[in-house]
Amino acid sequence: MDEFVVLPATYGRSYSSIRLDLLPYDSHILGSVHSHPGPRASPSRGDLRAFKALGETHLIIASPFTRESVKAFDVKGNEVRLEVVE
Numbered sequence: 586m587d588e589f590v591v592l593p594a595t596y597g598r599s600y601s602s603i604r605l606d607l608l609p610y611d612s613h614i615l616g617s618v619h620s621h622p623g624p625r626a627s628p629s630r631g632d633l634r635a636f637k638a639l640g641e642t643h644l645i646i647a648s649p650f651t652r653e654s655v656k657a658f659d660v661k662g663n664e665v666r667l668e669v670v671e
């Protein structure tokens with residue numbers, strides 16, 4: 586069974602963090618998705634630290650939050666091809 590888990594986040598003017606301590610124990614976590622308020626979808630240093638705990642593939646949705654503004658990254662922050670299957 587697949588499950589989408591939303592973790593609470595705290596954020597301010599120039600930072601954000603998620604509550605990794607609330608992550609359910611699961612060795613099959615596939616990845617993560619979060620948004621950036623601006624147009625840059627590149628992972629921050631904090632994002633890269635979180636990626637290590639959250640699986641293999643990570644999506645960042647940047648402004649203006651369209652399909653074209655979504656980028657996918659591997660755990661090291663290298664951009665990977667995102668294929669949408671409908």
Ligand SMILES: [Zn+2]
Nearest residue numbers: 621628629632
């Ligand atoms: Zn980020």
